[in-house]
Amino acid sequence: MNTDFFNFQPVTPVQQVSYQRSDKKKLTFLVKRDDLIHPLVSGNKWRKLKYNLNLAQNANFAGIASFGGAFSNHIAALSALGHQAEFPTIGFIRTDHIDSKNPTLRLAKDRGMTLIKLTRQEYRLRNDPGFITSLKVQYPDYLFVPEGGSNEAAGAGLKELADEISQQCEFDRFAVAVGSGGTVSGLMDNLPHNGIGVAVVRDDTLITNLTKKYGNRLTLKYNPISGKYGKVTPELAEFCLDFFTQTGIPVEPIYTGKLLFNLCLHREYLNIPDDEKILVIHTGGLQGISGLIYRQKISASDWISVIEATAN
Ligand SMILES: *Cc1c(COP(=O)(O)O)cnc(C)c1O
Numbered sequence: 001m002n003t004d005f006f007n008f009q010p011v012t013p014v015q016q017v018s019y020q021r022s023d024k025k026k027l028t029f030l031v032k033r034d035d036l037i038h039p040l041v042s043g044n045k046w047r048k049l050k051y052n053l054n055l056a057q058n059a060n061f062a063g064i065a066s067f068g069g070a071f072s073n074h075i076a077a078l079s080a081l082g083h084q085a086e087f088p089t090i091g092f093i094r095t096d097h098i099d100s101k102n103p104t105l106r107l108a109k110d111r112g113m114t115l116i117k118l119t120r121q122e123y124r125l126r127n128d129p130g131f132i133t134s135l136k137v138q139y140p141d142y143l144f145v146p147e148g149g150s151n152e153a154a155g156a157g158l159k160e161l162a163d164e165i166s167q168q169c170e171f172d173r174f175a176v177a178v179g180s181g182g183t184v185s186g187l188m189d190n191l192p193h194n195g196i197g198v199a200v201v202r203d204d205t206l207i208t209n210l211t212k213k214y215g216n217r218l219t220l221k222y223n224p225i226s227g228k229y230g231k232v233t234p235e236l237a238e239f240c241l242d243f244f245t246q247t248g249i250p251v252e253p254i255y256t257g258k259l260l261f262n263l264c265l266h267r268e269y270l271n272i273p274d275d276e277k278i279l280v281i282h283t284g285g286l287q288g289i290s291g292l293i294y295r296q297k298i299s300a301s302d303w304i305s306v307i308e309a310t311a312n
Contacts, residue, residue, distance in 0.1 A: 001057045002086045012036050014169045017247050035284040043284020044183045045077030048154035055153045062141035063088030067126045070095045071104045071291035079108035090114045094123040103290040150182025158186025171279035177255035198259045201229045226261050232297045250309045252288045286310040
């Protein structure tokens, strides 16, 4: 394995941001720009995969295998890191066929990832020990990393994020988009602060578990306002574009855009007092924009300047 990437210790900036709503109310908060962390791998996926690659190398695995949807940021990130580290990767993809025109899968394949399709029924078993064992029979020397990359090794990378933030700025609460919950947990476990999470997937078990674990320290809400996972309402798209125009910070509408939409336009829903100093974690994921354009969920002409402003 080529571990040059591992010696790379970027410190991403924390930026003070003002956003003015259409009712003229002006909001200010801090943004941790983890979208800028790496030229190919943005945000929390770099944090989570870093120590998984380290583990794979130290334990002499032949490669890393993981799971994701057809437009997954995690799959994009794993393929890019595998390519850079010259280390084999396998992506088990929830899809009926591997669409060679899908921008995420095409790039993953170009980066040398082996793509294997799983039916929806098979994919539901992605965390089932028996199913994983059956896959391991076929790929015995691979390190299997769960969907989204949230495992114990990911925690070490998220601790680095938490330590970095603590040294960089003062704030009352942090706010982050929640998928599998790995990132919000990593921050809650390593920061003294309370947190706000906006869950982009409706997963009642996850919400119950996290609420049980962190109690009052964590305000965690499912995001009903801006639509289901992967759904981009016109209001949400318009907000993301307006946020970019006002701040120069590119956001996608699946994770960080959804978090900011709630934070800026529906503060009462998250119980955020006006004078509270919030640190928003920009978890990246901007590669997902091309997939949304490909599926015609947003228009290429509206989003071209956002794409041009992304680091990866
Ligand atoms: C995967 C992802 C998340 C969710 O992170 P979890 O650790 O799975 O909760 C948030 N933002 C972006 C951009 C992501 O790609």
